[in-house]
Amino acid sequence: MDFTSIIGIISCILLVVSGIIVEKTGNVDIGALINFADPQSALIVIGGTFAALFASFSLTSLKEVPKHLKIIMTKDKHNPNDYIDAIVGCAEIARKNGLLALEEHANEQEDPFLKSSLLLIVDAIDADKVRAMLEGDLGYMNARHEEAVSIYEKGSALAPAFGMIGTLIGLINMLAGLDLNVEGGTDSLTSGMAVALITTFYGSMLANVFFTPIANKLQVRHEREVLCKEIVIEGILSIQSGENPKFIREKLMSFLSEKDKMSLSDSGDGEDGDKKKKKPKKEKKKK
Known part of the structure; x- marks a missing residue:
């Protein structure tokens, strides 16, 4: 699931609602929402x-x-x-x-x-x-x-x-x-x-x-x-x-x-690096 759209839309609504109900003094007035209904x-x-x-x-x-x-x-x-x-x-x-x-x-x-x-x-x-x-x-x-x-x-x-x-x-x-x-x-x-x-x-x-x-x-x-x-x-x-x-x-x-x-x-180099690390081990066994 990609929740970015849902989170973004919900966040927009909450921020607007917060701007409506939160007063300059910091108090919350839920009744202010009635003015927008x-x-x-x-x-x-x-x-x-x-x-x-x-x-x-x-x-x-x-x-x-x-x-x-x-x-x-x-x-x-x-x-x-x-x-x-x-x-x-x-x-x-x-x-x-x-x-x-x-x-x-x-x-x-x-x-x-x-x-x-x-x-x-x-x-x-x-x-x-x-x-x-x-x-x-x-x-x-x-x-x-x-x-x-x-x-x-x-x-x-x-x-x-x-x-x-x-x-x-x-x-x-x-x-x-x-x-x-x-x-x-x-x-x-x-x-x-x-x-x-x-x-x-x-x-x-x-x-x-x-x-x-x-x-x-x-x-x-x-x-x-x-x-x-x-x-x-x-x-x-x-x-x-x-x-x-x-x-x-x-x-x-x-x-x-x-x-x-x-x-x-980087993903390709990682695979090559693993192969290169394995080669020295094989050479030691042969010696």
């Missing part, structure tokens, strides 16, 4: 935002929302280092036993994209056609993910807009019923202004605590998945052309950041 404002902002989203996107796209929430709460399975190791392992098998030997190995892969990519080169399809097919799949995935992210980006734009609509409605009603000649007219002005501004508060909270973080998290996951798929495409074509596994590893590492390169290099 207004069912009509919530109906305008929350109801209006989701109604506008319903009008903006197809039902098929909106049905994917639970899937999106599951994605941001689960651990990201797309680790570029793991993909590089898997491709290099496939390259070593192909170098020793030929491309046909990869068919059984392909069926063991959990990633459908990697599995289908391996099967394409096992079937001896032309390299240009393999690249075109894989890049086509990548393009379709980009389109799907862009639509998913756009739902939450649109929501982050609509929520403050409906907050402003609610504020305007409140101000119009307040000014229409305002009569300063009557006793207590000034008090009704200040209380009406406070109620009118609550909708802006609701809209800002909905946009910045819910929609924007989800959109950003989905975008980060998308970029990570695209990187892994680009690594797969380049690695598969390199295997098909019969390149050396060590050269393939070096080529694919160019996709990584310097930090990821160091971690991958």
Whole structure:
């Protein structure tokens, strides 16, 4: 599980609530929360935002929302280092036993994209056609993910807009019923202004605590998945052309950041170091 999104959203809410109930003197006034509770404002902002989203996107796209929430709460399975190791392992098998030997190995892969990519080169399809097919799949995935992210980006734009609509409605009603000649007219002005501004508060909270973080998290996951798929495409074509596994590893590492390169290099150096430590022991036995 990836709890960063949940922790972040809950922390935002708690910090805002703390700012409302904690006074300058340090005392806690729970009753202050009542000033921010207004069912009509919530109906305008929350109801209006989701109604506008319903009008903006197809039902098929909106049905994917639970899937999106599951994605941001689960651990990201797309680790570029793991993909590089898997491709290099496939390259070593192909170098020793030929491309046909990869068919059984392909069926063991959990990633459908990697599995289908391996099967394409096992079937001896032309390299240009393999690249075109894989890049086509990548393009379709980009389109799907862009639509998913756009739902939450649109929501982050609509929520403050409906907050402003609610504020305007409140101000119009307040000014229409305002009569300063009557006793207590000034008090009704200040209380009406406070109620009118609550909708802006609701809209800002909905946009910045819910929609924007989800959109950003989905975008980060998308970029990570695209990187892994680009690594797969380049690695598969390199295997098909019969390149050396060590050269393939070096080529694919160019996709990584310097930090990821160091971690991958350190793991490889550790294995070599173990082998080097074992050699002197064998030499002593021979003597």
